[in-house]
Amino acid sequence: MPAPTPMSIAEMDSALRRASYLPSEQAALVSHLAVRLGKPVLVEGPAGVGKTELAKALARALSRRLVRLQCYEGLDEAKALYEWNYRKQLLRIQARDEQAGWQEVEEDIFSAPFLLSRPLLAAISSQEPVVLLIDEIDKTDQEFEAMLLEVLSDFQISIPELGVIRASSTPIVILTSNNSRELTEALKRRCLYLWLDYPQLEHELQIVQMHAPELRQTVARRLVEVIAMVRELDLKKPPSIAESIDWARALLLLGAAEIDEATLRQTMAVIVKHRTDLAIVAERVGLELAAKQDTVEQDAADQGAAGQDAADQGAAGQGAAEQDDPQQQGPGRQVGGNQGTGAQVAGNRASAPGDVRAR
Numbered sequence: 001m002p003a004p005t006p007m008s009i010a011e012m013d014s015a016l017r018r019a020s021y022l023p024s025e026q027a028a029l030v031s032h033l034a035v036r037l038g039k040p041v042l043v044e045g046p047a048g049v050g051k052t053e054l055a056k057a058l059a060r061a062l063s064r065r066l067v068r069l070q071c072y073e074g075l076d077e078a079k080a081l082y083e084w085n086y087r088k089q090l091l092r093i094q095a096r097d098e099q100a101g102w103q104e105v106e107e108d109i110f111s112a113p114f115l116l117s118r119p120l121l122a123a124i125s126s127q128e129p130v131v132l133l134i135d136e137i138d139k140t141d142q143e144f145e146a147m148l149l150e151v152l153s154d155f156q157i158s159i160p161e162l163g164v165i166r167a168s169s170t171p172i173v174i175l176t177s178n179n180s181r182e183l184t185e186a187l188k189r190r191c192l193y194l195w196l197d198y199p200q201l202e203h204e205l206q207i208v209q210m211h212a213p214e215l216r217q218t219v220a221r222r223l224v225e226v227i228a229m230v231r232e233l234d235l236k237k238p239p240s241i242a243e244s245i246d247w248a249r250a251l252l253l254l255g256a257a258e259i260d261e262a263t264l265r266q267t268m269a270v271i272v273k274h275r276t277d278l279a280i281v282a283e284r285v286g287l288e289l290a291a292k293q294d295t296v297e298q299d300a301a302d303q304g305a306a307g308q309d310a311a312d313q314g315a316a317g318q319g320a321a322e323q324d325d326p327q328q329q330g331p332g333r334q335v336g337g338n339q340g341t342g343a344q345v346a347g348n349r350a351s352a353p354g355d356v357r358a359r
């Protein structure tokens, strides 16, 4: 049974979150408008930023069936709309009375039982409202786009032998594109537009934590920081959200407690997938992580040394006070007692680098 329609942007946002999709403000807004206005949405953006997942999440959020048309070069009407079941038609012709006239035969074999519904027709003719995902529309050609216009603007399909099939319920239509070619204005005009980009750091952190909740908070944060750093480089294929999630899961599996230069080198192939990119990331980000590691260790050492100084000063001060205090007797024993404090400070120093890394 379909879920109640979200009536505001906030409700749409919550519905998508419940369906395990953390939308950007714009994604929640456009999804809300698409549902309320009954308009298709064209979602564009780099690979792996959640274009396809948005359609899937909408289907889950609204408890609708997802009908998916995966586009590719050379996709034609027969695979997207419908085709006649020739074999079945032949069998029927053979099985029929030879005396039957052609018109009678034709009416028979070009009727609904001989029609094979492909995704677009399946979505239009569904009794229950569906979410129709037309994935990677940019892989098709302009003729295919032109054919789509009737479906997108009127939610109907004309079949010459049968007539016009109109949608009994308005589907929510999501078209995705990786921008590999410019889509026609005619298609764009019929759609709402949503540009999905690489998310902001905090947003990506939430997404990663949702997909890999067992990963330590500090590691997850470091992960999205490193990913942001990698995206700044001039790479053939910058890592997307999909790679961030994969990396988080890989780190979990390997039991990595932090992301240092060694961890990066070991797991780099999860986030960059071109040989030249691997070299660039290893050099630039690896160096940065190594430098950071040095700084952390130096800070830890400094903190330890500062602690030691403070302890020494404290001990000296106390010693001086003891000496200044003529009432105090047996300073030797007292100072000896203070050595315990010194040992404590030394103990703190030994644990300091670990503390700093954990922070």
Ligand SMILES: Nc1ncnc2c1ncn2[C@@H]1O[C@H](COP(=O)(O)OP(=O)(O)OP(=O)(O)O)[C@@H](O)[C@H]1O
Residues within 6 Å of the ligand: 020, 021, 022, 023, 024, 046, 047, 048, 049, 050, 051, 052, 053, 054, 176, 178, 207, 241, 242, 245
């Ligand atoms: N906002 C989000 N909330 C939760 N998960 C997300 C979000 N965005 C992306 N993801 C996750 O990132 C991964 C990649 O998403 P998806 O496959 O939808 O990307 P895409 O943009 O369609 O990529 P491509 O262009 O390569 O097809 C999926 O595992 C998806 O669950």
Ligand SMILES: [Mg+2]
Residues within 6 Å of the ligand: 051, 052, 053, 135, 176
């Ligand atoms: Mg996709």
